[in-house]
């Protein structure tokens with residue numbers, strides 16, 4: 154994300170809980186500051202003067218950590234804090250990264266509700282993520298913050314090349330889309346900041362190869 158921003162001449166402030174853990178970001182010219190996405194005052198305090206915020210926060214880095222300490226309201230609290238904090242600071246655009254698990258399958262069920270394709274042990278995380286999306290939908294239908302959630306609709310490929318192309322879909326698992334590189338997800342995020350096309354919705358994003 155920061156590489157794509159730099160390519161476009163966009164300045165980035167990265168917000169994390171412990172800036173000292175991210176020396177590499179500073180070296181890339183990114184300003185790294187302390188903040189908490191679940192605290193509206195904290196969000197409002199760091200976003201002032203920015204054009205948009207990107208919500209790519211997760212309380213966990215992977216299922217191997219287990220979900221015993223997962224706060225089921227984490228993503229709801231994040232949605233509230235972002236809508237309130239951005240609104241108060243006059244920042245009108247929010248791009249959030251969604252979770253494949255709550256896209257809808259061909260039968261209209263969320264992927265996470267099909268135990269044959271979705272591992273039940275990850276379900277608590279998927280439910281928490283989905284609650285955050287619902288909160289954006291219910292509270293963010295009106296108000297000053299125009300949000301979009303971009304949800305990788307298939308494989309997300311770390312290290313794959315940037316093509317500069319991607320495909321936006323809707324609420325369903327997209328058919329026929331190819332895997333998406335992290336670099337092209339970043340292209341979609343930056344495009345939705347610089348030239349917004351999607352408003353107050355969750356959409357899928359896949360590769361266009």
Ligand SMILES: NC(=O)c1ccc[n+]([C@@H]2O[C@H](COP(=O)([O-])OP(=O)(O)OC[C@H]3O[C@@H](n4cnc5c(N)ncnc54)[C@H](OP(=O)(O)O)[C@@H]3O)[C@@H](O)[C@H]2O)c1
Nearest residue numbers: 169170171188189190209210211213214250251252253305
């Ligand atoms: N295919 C898919 O559907 C798919 C695939 C991958 C990711 N995703 C989604 O994309 C998002 C990002 O995932 P990721 O894998 O990039 O996560 P990640 O590598 O674990 O990074 C999460 C970041 O969130 C920060 N963070 C955690 N709690 C925070 C808090 N309270 N306030 C501020 N920052 C906080 C962490 O920094 P600190 O710990 O220093 O605060 C960390 O930098 C998640 O929503 C994830 O579910 C979706």
